[in-house]
Amino acid sequence: MQKTILTIAVPCFNEEEVFDQTMENLRTVLCDLMGENLISEQSQLLFIDDGSKDSTWEKIENATLFDPLVSGMKLSRNFGHQRALLAGLEEAVKFSDCVISIDADLQDDTGVIREFIIQYLQGNEIVYGVRSKRDTDTFFKRNTAQGFYRLMEKMGLSLVYNHADYRLLSKRAIEEMLRFKESNMFLRGVVPLLGFKSTKVYYERKARAAGESKYPFRKMIAFALDGITSFSVKPIRLITMLGFLFSVISVFAGIYALVQNFMGHTESGWTSLMISVWLLGGLMLMSIGLIGEYIGKIYEEVKQRPRYIIESNLCKKVGNKSKVHSR
Structure with missing residues (x-):
């Protein structure tokens, strides 16, 4: 039986302070999963630099040179978190059986990635990482987030409550998602529309390991408005x-x-x-x-402008693509 080839896609924007810690954490997770024979040795980490102004890309580039588990992509400018994530998914699906997306700030618990893989192996095409509680959020952010989900529900859009972009998607799920051609793709809304078998994995979100949040109030409002109007x-x-x-x-x-x-x-x-x-x-x-x-x-x-432009692609693609299988 062929082992599952997993890619963990990590969008990055000005993450120089937390990059080394994030890479080491995710690398350990990959190695542990390989040691349990849950994933293939051809699995890897894929960091997508979304036009960072600091040394994030230099760190990614250096990691790809010395670590066979690390790949990297650099977008020509800052296209936004959703488009950077989409760029990573579109590249990773070429050589992966499934892809897990996670932010670079280490707030999402990487300890549940193992459960993601188990749920995938049990036949789930989509596995949502869902926060069990929001204790780490401020009173304002917690209540505005809950208001956002209620508003979206009233607008007729079914979102997974307390789920951001921490999820596993199978190869087939990503290929079908890429058939959605809209320029501004609201992934949290598109993924549930796929209709494939899915499940949820609950976890507690942590405080940011380092650096500052890339989603200030202004961007949160723009993100919510984009979701509603999309x-x-x-x-x-x-x-x-x-x-x-x-x-x-x-x-x-x-x-x-x-x-x-x-x-x-x-x-x-x-x-x-x-x-x-x-x-x-x-x-x-x-x-x-x-x-x-x-x-x-x-x-x-x-x-019909391109959703993103890749300036540099350092992906270490699987040599024999026939090894990549889908359900």
Whole structure:
């Protein structure tokens, strides 16, 4: 029986402070799995440098020279976490039976990777790493994250609760996912759409080992908005409903104004006028902005620009591709 060829794909952006620790940790995991005969000796780590400004790529490049288990890719500029991860998946699927994606900050528990492999060997095409609790998050981040999942559910998108991008995908799952051609691929939403047999592995997330978070509040908002507008038209329908509601209200307001005029109470109210102007003005600007988000996505899609550009590829591909098998 052929052993499973595993690639662990790790997107990196300015991770020089934590890279050495991350590489050593994941390398130990790989070696342990090989020692248990759970994966092939041709398995490897794949680090994807997403246009880092520090010495991250130099560290990756050096590691590929001296460690046969390490491969690397360098994107020509910063394309964003999701596209960097997609670049790694698209490259790794060429020579792997399954791929595990994990962030470079070591917050996700690498100890459950063994369970990922066991679940894969039991027939699961997708294995989600799911946080069992969010104690390490601040009160604000914890509640905004929960609000995000609830909002996405109301928008009609089924996400795996408390799951980020720590997951295992089989070769077949990745190949099918790559058939989705949208420019801005929201992986957390696309993967559940594949419909293959899946399971969850729960773990406790740790504090960041070193460095700073690459997802400040601004990027979190942009990420959430990207997810919503990529999978649902309900916000547009909400605007339509609000427009209808305010049209009805305006009819009653007009009737009220006429009645007041006939009764001789014609003095206009400054407060009510200002409230109406600001309320309607704010709603109109918000509506135009939301419609603009959808138009912007259409604009990006029709140009059909590449999702990423690879500047340097140091992947150590499996020599005999016939050894890579899928279910």
